[in-house]
Amino acid sequence: MNPLTEIKFKIPFDQIQAEHVEPAIDQLLVEANKLVEEAAADPNPLMATDTMTEKLAYAIGLVQHIESVATTPAFRAAFNAVQPKASAFYSSIPLNEHLWNAIKKYASTDESRALQGTHKRFLTKTIDSFKRHGADLDAAGKARLKEIDVALSEATTKFSEHVLDATNAWDMVVTAEEQLKGLPPSAIAMARASAESKGSEGWRFTLQGPSYVSVMTYLDDSRLREQVWRAYNTRASSGPLDNRALMAQILELRKEKAKLLGFKDFSDLVLDDRMAHTGERAQNFLKDLREKTDQRFREENQELEKFAGRKLEPWDIGYWAEKQRAALYDFDEEELRPYFPLERVVSGMFEIFSQILGIRVAQVTDMPVWEPDVKTYEVRDATSNAHLGSFYADWYPRENKRGGAWMDSLITGDPAKSHPHLGLICGNLTPPVDGKPALLTHREAETIFHEFGHLLHHLLSRVEVRSLAGTSVAWDFVELPSQIMENWCWERQALDLVARHWETGEPIPDDLFQKMKRAKTFRAANAQMRQLGLGFVDLALHREWDGKEDVVAYARRRMQPFAATPIPEDYAMITGFTHLFSSPIGYGAGYYSYKWAEVLDADAFTRFRKEGVFSEAVGREYRDKILARGDSEDPAELYRSFMGRDPDPQALLERAGLSG
Ligand SMILES: [Zn+2]
Numbered sequence: 001m002n003p004l005t006e007i008k009f010k011i012p013f014d015q016i017q018a019e020h021v022e023p024a025i026d027q028l029l030v031e032a033n034k035l036v037e038e039a040a041a042d043p044n045p046l047m048a049t050d051t052m053t054e055k056l057a058y059a060i061g062l063v064q065h066i067e068s069v070a071t072t073p074a075f076r077a078a079f080n081a082v083q084p085k086a087s088a089f090y091s092s093i094p095l096n097e098h099l100w101n102a103i104k105k106y107a108s109t110d111e112s113r114a115l116q117g118t119h120k121r122f123l124t125k126t127i128d129s130f131k132r133h134g135a136d137l138d139a140a141g142k143a144r145l146k147e148i149d150v151a152l153s154e155a156t157t158k159f160s161e162h163v164l165d166a167t168n169a170w171d172m173v174v175t176a177e178e179q180l181k182g183l184p185p186s187a188i189a190m191a192r193a194s195a196e197s198k199g200s201e202g203w204r205f206t207l208q209g210p211s212y213v214s215v216m217t218y219l220d221d222s223r224l225r226e227q228v229w230r231a232y233n234t235r236a237s238s239g240p241l242d243n244r245a246l247m248a249q250i251l252e253l254r255k256e257k258a259k260l261l262g263f264k265d266f267s268d269l270v271l272d273d274r275m276a277h278t279g280e281r282a283q284n285f286l287k288d289l290r291e292k293t294d295q296r297f298r299e300e301n302q303e304l305e306k307f308a309g310r311k312l313e314p315w316d317i318g319y320w321a322e323k324q325r326a327a328l329y330d331f332d333e334e335e336l337r338p339y340f341p342l343e344r345v346v347s348g349m350f351e352i353f354s355q356i357l358g359i360r361v362a363q364v365t366d367m368p369v370w371e372p373d374v375k376t377y378e379v380r381d382a383t384s385n386a387h388l389g390s391f392y393a394d395w396y397p398r399e400n401k402r403g404g405a406w407m408d409s410l411i412t413g414d415p416a417k418s419h420p421h422l423g424l425i426c427g428n429l430t431p432p433v434d435g436k437p438a439l440l441t442h443r444e445a446e447t448i449f450h451e452f453g454h455l456l457h458h459l460l461s462r463v464e465v466r467s468l469a470g471t472s473v474a475w476d477f478v479e480l481p482s483q484i485m486e487n488w489c490w491e492r493q494a495l496d497l498v499a500r501h502w503e504t505g506e507p508i509p510d511d512l513f514q515k516m517k518r519a520k521t522f523r524a525a526n527a528q529m530r531q532l533g534l535g536f537v538d539l540a541l542h543r544e545w546d547g548k549e550d551v552v553a554y555a556r557r558r559m560q561p562f563a564a565t566p567i568p569e570d571y572a573m574i575t576g577f578t579h580l581f582s583s584p585i586g587y588g589a590g591y592y593s594y595k596w597a598e599v600l601d602a603d604a605f606t607r608f609r610k611e612g613v614f615s616e617a618v619g620r621e622y623r624d625k626i627l628a629r630g631d632s633e634d635p636a637e638l639y640r641s642f643m644g645r646d647p648d649p650q651a652l653l654e655r656a657g658l659s660g
Contacts, residue, residue, distance in 0.1 A: 002027075004059040009390075009411065009422060011062065014368040021063055021078035028056040029089055040098035045106055046123055049099070050466050053090075060086050061410055069394060069401045069426060070370045091149075094133035095142060103127065118632040122465045125273075125631075132261060132272065141260060148257045152250065152584040159236075159246045160582035166236040167207045167576075172227060175202035182220035182319075190214070207232050216318040229315035230568070237552060237572035243581070247551050247574070250581055251541060254588065266542045267589035274474040275596070275635045279543050282592045286535050289595060289649055290562075293532065296525035296658050301564045304523075314565050317526075325522050331515040333441055341502040342395060342429065342438040345445045348498035349452060352488060356619030357456070357627070358382045364390070371398070378420075379459050389413065389421035389459035395448075396438070397428040404428060405447045407454035407482075412469050415462045421470070423458045425451040437502055442516065445498065446486045453485035454478075456627055463630040470630050475590060477635040479597035480604065481627060487605040490517065491613045521657030526564060528595075528656060533562025535592040538580055542589040595652075602652040604643060 003012045004024035032053055039048035060082075067079045093099065106112050107127060115123055130136075134145040173195060174180060180188055180203060190210065191203035198204060205211050205228060215228045236243040254266040263269040267279025276282040305312055307327070308320040350361040360380045367376040369392065378390040397403075404427075411422035427447060432438045440448075457478075458470035471478055488494040496507045508516075540558045545551065555574035560567055574580075579587040587593075604622075611618045625642040639647060653659040 004028075004062060005055070007055060007058045007411065009420070010367050011410065011422075012368055013066075013370045016062065016066060018072065018074035018078045021075070022081055024059050025056075025063070025082040025086065028059050029085060032056045032089065036093065036096060036099060040096065040102045042102065043106065044111065045099065045102040046112070046119070046126065047465075049103070049126060050122070053093075054466065056086070056089075058411065061408070065408060065410065065424070066370065068406075069398075071400050091133070094130040094135045100130055100135045103130065118463060118465050118468060121632065121634075122468055125468070128273065132269065134261065137260070145257065145260060148253050148260070149584065152253050152257070155246050155250050155253065156581055156583050156586070159243055159250065160578050162236040162241040162243050162246070163576050163578050163582070166241045169241070170207050170231045170235075171198075172205045172224070172231075173200055173202050174205065174224070179221050179224060180219075182218045183214060184218060187211075187214035187218065207235065213318075216315065217322045218319070222313075222316060222319075225315040225319060226313065230570075232576075233314075233571050233573050235572070235576040237570070237575040243575040244550070244552055247581060248547065251545060251551070252547065254542065267539055270585060270589045274590075274593075275476045276592070279539055279589060282589075282596070283536075283539050283543070285596065285599075286532050286539070286592055289528070289599075289652075290532050290536075292649065292653055293525050293528050293658055297529045297564075300523050300525050304564075312565055314563070314567060314571075317564050321523055321526075325519065329515055329519040329522065331519045333443070333516075335512060336442050336499075336508065336516065337430075337439040338501050338503070339499040339506075339508050340440040340442065340445050341500075342440055342448075344500050344502070345440060345448055345498050346393070348494075348500075349449060351497055352494055352614070353452070353456065353619075354382065355614060356616060357460070357623045358616065358620055359388065359460070367392075370394075386415075386418065387420045388415070389423065391422065391455055391459065392424040394424065394426045395429045396431040401426075401428070405451055407451045407458070407471075409458045409470060412458075412461070412466050414464070414466075416464060421459045421461060423455050425455050427451065439502060442489065446489045449485035449489055450482045453482035457481040457630075460623055460627040461630045462628040463632045465632070468631040473631040474635050476593040476596045477600070477639075479593070480600045480639075483597055483601035484605055487601065487608070488613065490520070493613055524656035525658055528658065529562050529564075531595055533559050534577075534579075535595060536562065537574065538587070538591040539589060541574075541580070599647050599649045599652045600639065602655045603647050603649070604639075606651045607643065 002020050002024045003015045004020050005027060032055070035048070035052035039045045039052050042048050063079055063082065067075060071079075103126060107123060112123060134142055137145060171194075174191070180191075183191075187210075188203065191205055194206065194211070195202050195204035205215055207228070212228060212232055215225060219225050251266075258264070258266045258269040261269060263272065265279060267282065271278055271282060276285065301312075304317070304320055304324060307324045308316065312320060354360055358381065360382050361377055362380070364376050364378050367390065369376060371394065373396065374392050374394045376390065376392055379388045380386060381388055394401075405425075407423065407425050409421070409423045413419035413421040425448075427444075429444045429447070430438055430440055454471060457473075461470040463469040471481075489498070492513065495513070499508050500506065537555050537558045541551070541555065545554055552572045552574060556567060556569075556571050559571075559573070579591060581588070604626075607618050607622075608615060622642060626638055629638050633641075636646070650659065
């Protein structure tokens with residue numbers, strides 16, 4: 001019996017082996033292909049399209065999950081073997097003419113015209129999605145679309161290889177100890193270890209994140225900072241790893257694809273199914289925020305120059321900002337660690353949201369896990385005691401686990417039939433050391449809240465159509481339920497439940513809490529301007545660049561207004577901007593979503609602010625109108641039903657100390 005071929009709520013993680021993967025996926029692909037043909041023969045194919053991939057998605061999801069948290073060489077090989085087959089199957093669905101004809105035929109019946117609510121939305125979304133994937137093109141159009149997709153996939157893969165290679169190709173070895181002045185001991189040790197690994201003397205600096213950031217933040221020698229900054233911001237912009245031509249090609253292909261599918265440009269294609277809907281609307285959103293940020297942005301930069309007592313170059317900003325921060329706030333984030341023992345953070349968080357949302361979270365021990373320290377929980381409705389869902393929590397780093405923090409869904413249940421949902425949250429948080437419990441930073445505590453928010457979006461879903469349930473929402477809406485949770489990590493009342501000194505049980509002392517809050521808004525206009533600039537250049541490239549001006553020069557010109565200092569002629573951050581160009585879609589025309597979601601979460605939280613951060617009334621409303629609804633309704637409508645109006649950026653500006 002292959003443990004991957006049947007959906008089981010208590011997933012047999014103790015039985016799944018690498019050798020199960022290929023036979024299971026092969027078998028499920030055959031079954032899924034049969035189900036696609038059955039759906040095409042069904043006079044009402046709509047609901048069949050919702051369930052035809054359920055078993056395959058379950059198995060693929062499990063394989064991906066195990067690859068992320070408990071991989072072995074054999075498992076990775078099996079995963080790599082099935083991955084292309086599965087993605088070929090998924091991209092074949094909208095191009096299946098039998099199924100597409102059946103859906104169109106059904107859409108013209110009286111039965112389908114009488115559909116209401118979620119089912120009506122599902123029909124519309126299915127038709128739109130098929131069209132966006134080329135279902136309506138003639139044979140020549142479909143063939144060209146396929147060519148474009150293959151070319152995009154090759155060009156974007158090459159783009160990201162170039163960035164990786166260019167990043168790795170550069171290093172700087174310092175041999176005179178006095179040149180290290182300013183760096184913290186941990187950064188010096190890291191540079192020494194890096195030199196040693198290459199068999200060289202001295203200290204080696206690279207363009208990898210931790211090395212680059214430590215140099216730009218702390219190194220006193222401005223000439224060395226300049227060298228590193230210039231190397232970083234000209235990656236993949238010349239020589240054999242030059243990304244210019246690839247970028248131009250990717251942008252042209254994306255434009256052609258959008259036009260082929262009936263859209264004005266790539267931003268309109270990508271945003272068609274998102275909350276912003278059009279590239280123009282996203283651009284206006286950024287423009288508005290920019291106008292509201294600009295004055296404070298200029299002031300911050302003047303204050304910094306005054307503090308430094310000199311005119312600043314781009315490679316001076318991070319360095320002097322750190323000096324200014326230390327002078328103004330005298331705040332070390334490490335001071336907070338003893339107040340954030342992981343177990344307390346988690347149990348305090350459960351307490352807060354159980355009360356607000358009307359749920360109960362309890363640990364259970366009857367579910368097999370992939371690693372002994374993974375914990376399992378179930379979530380019940382506090383009133384009816386109905387089992388809403390269960391989840392796994394896996395918090396500590398391991399060698400066989402990927403980095404970062406994330407939430408995933410394993411089973412999308414059906415609340416109407418009392419089938420609970422199943423999901424998980426994972427992180428790579430500071431583990432316990434020296435006999436002490438795991439003591440987290442405040443940022444790590446926020447991460448736990450964030451992922452728990454995504455998880456609740458899944459577990460509290462009450463959507464009857466699988467494909468529209470839980471977190472299957474527009475990309476610029478999906479971070480609302482997660483980011484809103486982080487707000488509680490800044491509220492005294494909530495922190496008192498979550499943050500207690502691991503030895504004394506004391507809450508965070510008030511002076512430390514005040515320092516932490518003040519430091520939060522330090523140079524917030526600069527942080528915001530940077531994100532707005534990246535969002536702007538992304539949309540400008542995908543909407544306005546006409547192919548005549550050199551793409552790097554164009555990007556540089558569009559980014560200058562968002563930079564704290566004049567940027568040099570050879571500035572080419574864009575050729576290393578993997579968010580936009582390292583996959584066929586990726587964050588292309590979607591970088592604005594970061595700010596968009598922040599506006600939503602800050603704004604939505606104002607209801608809790610006004611009516612009480614523990615308000616059960618607001619909490620139940622939030623659960624019913626947002627968390628329970630998945631994508632069963634236009635997200636703009638869901639938002640209005642909770643707030644009584646459209647999103648307002650004012651709350652974000654206030655939270656960042658930018659409201660004037
Ligand atoms: Zn998230």
